[in-house]
Amino acid sequence: MAPNRNAGTVIRALAWLGPNEVEESLDAVFPTLSGEDLKELLAARAVLPRWMAEPIGSRLAHG
Numbered sequence: 001m002a003p004n005r006n007a008g009t010v011i012r013a014l015a016w017l018g019p020n021e022v023e024e025s026l027d028a029v030f031p032t033l034s035g036e037d038l039k040e041l042l043a044a045r046a047v048l049p050r051w052m053a054e055p056i057g058s059r060l061a062h063g
Contacts, residue, residue: 007040
């Protein structure tokens, strides 16, 4: 994932905000992401910490 892609920006923002802010942050940002951005987030889940990967996966599974 390129550093200048939206998915990378989301991951960096979540890392900066931390586990306590991940749910609210994803609620705010997911509606603004393109299908390509969502695919990139899905691909990145395997290397993300659990506190990021699980909420991302849950949102992707439920649309």
